[in-house]
Structures are given as structure tokens and as C-alpha cells.
Amino acid sequence: xxxxxxxxxxxxxxxxxxxxxxxxxxxxxxxxxxxxxxxxxxxxxxxxxxxxxxxxxxxxxxxxxxxxxxxxxxxxxxxxxxxxxxxxxxxxxxxxxxxxxxxxxxxxxxxxxxxxxxxxxxxxxxxxxxxxxxxxxxxxxxxxxxxxxxxxxxxxxx
Numbered sequence: 619x620x621x622x623x624x625x626x627x628x629x630x631x632x633x634x635x636x637x638x639x640x641x642x643x644x645x646x647x648x649x650x651x652x653x654x655x656x657x658x659x660x661x662x663x664x665x666x667x668x669x670x671x672x673x674x675x676x677x678x679x680x681x682x683x684x685x686x687x688x689x690x691x692x693x694x695x696x697x698x699x700x701x702x703x704x705x706x707x708x709x710x711x712x713x714x715x716x717x718x719x720x721x722x723x724x725x726x727x728x729x730x731x732x733x734x735x736x737x738x739x740x741x742x743x744x745x746x747x748x749x750x751x752x753x754x755x756x757x758x759x760x761x762x763x764x765x766x767x768x769x770x771x772x773x774x775x776x
Contacts, residue, residue, distance in 0.1 A: 650751035651677060654729070655700075655715025655744035658684050662713050668745070670758055675732075677745060684743055686734045688763040693733040696752060697770040700731055700744060707733075707740065715744045727752070727770055 649665035666679025676685045695701055700715050717729055727749055735741040760766050 650747055652746040654746045655713050657710055657712055657741045659712045670762060686732060690734040691763050691765060694767040695731045696727045696767050697729055698727050700729060709742050
């Protein structure tokens with residue numbers, strides 16, 4: 619009995635670690651990401667999934683997709699809003715994010731913002747995603763992109 623359990627765990631581990639295999643996080647309740655703004659032409663509020671490949675991350679929804687090479691990423695944020703720094707940039711929004719202002723935002727991160735491209739032509743993608751859905755992605759994105767996702771932390775000081 620014990621040996622069967624060990625073999626089953628070993629098989630699952632080997633399957634999950636197989637090299638060259640593009641992975642998509644399991645989505646038990648359907649699409650977990652929603653496109654709420656960016657410089658790419660995509661259907662507004664398109665719901666889909668984030669795939670983390672070996673060289674790029676791809677947001678894929680039924681109406682289209684956006685693929686971002688890790689090497690082209692300049693900044694990533696996961697916050698309850700879009701930061702003032704990003705709002706001040708002269709980005710050519712195709713869909714301007716309609717998110718809460720930073721002054722009235724909640725204490726829950728919801729927006730994953732990725733800046734990518736070159737300094738001459740910076741692109742942006744803003745996805746709405748719950749903390750529960752985003753948490754499993756953070757470490758893998760940091761590792762594959764070679765950059766940290768800036769996460770707004772909320773700590774209570776009682």
C-alpha cells in the first residue's frame with residue numbers, strides 16, 4: 619500500500635516537472651483573469667486565463683490573446699489600483715482601465731499590471747484577478763521573468 623502511494627506521488631511529481639511543457643494553471647471555476655485595460659486592441663472585459671510559458675506569458679480569452687516575452691517586461695505590479703507612476707506615463711491606451719482611484723481603493727489587491735516593450739514604445743496590460751487566483755502565479759512569474767512583481771502589502775498594526 620505504501621509503495622503504491624509513493625509511486626503515485628512520484629508519477630505526479632515527474633509529470634508536473636517535465637521540461638519544455640507549457641503549463642496553464644488549473645481553473646476550477648472558469649476564467650480567473652479579466653482584461654480591464656491596456657495598449658493592445660482586445661475586447662473589453664474579455665475573461666480568460668494566464669499561461670506561463672518558458673519564454674513568455676500569455677493572456678488568452680475567447681476573443682483573442684496577448685503574448686508578452688519575459689525579456690520585454692520592464693515592470694509588474696499587483697495592487698488594488700493602477701499606480702500613479704503608470705497613470706503619469708504617456709501610454710497610448712486602447713482601453714483605459716476603469717479602476718478605483720488610488721485614494722479610495724480597497725485593501726485588497728485586484729489589478730495585475732504589466733509594462734513591456736521598449737522605452738520608445740512602452741505597452742501595458744491590466745488584468746483584474748482576485749488574490750486567491752493570483753497567489754499561485756506570483757513566484758513563478760518572478761522566477762521566469764527574472765523580475766519581481768511589486769505587490770502592495772497590507773499589514774495591520776494594532
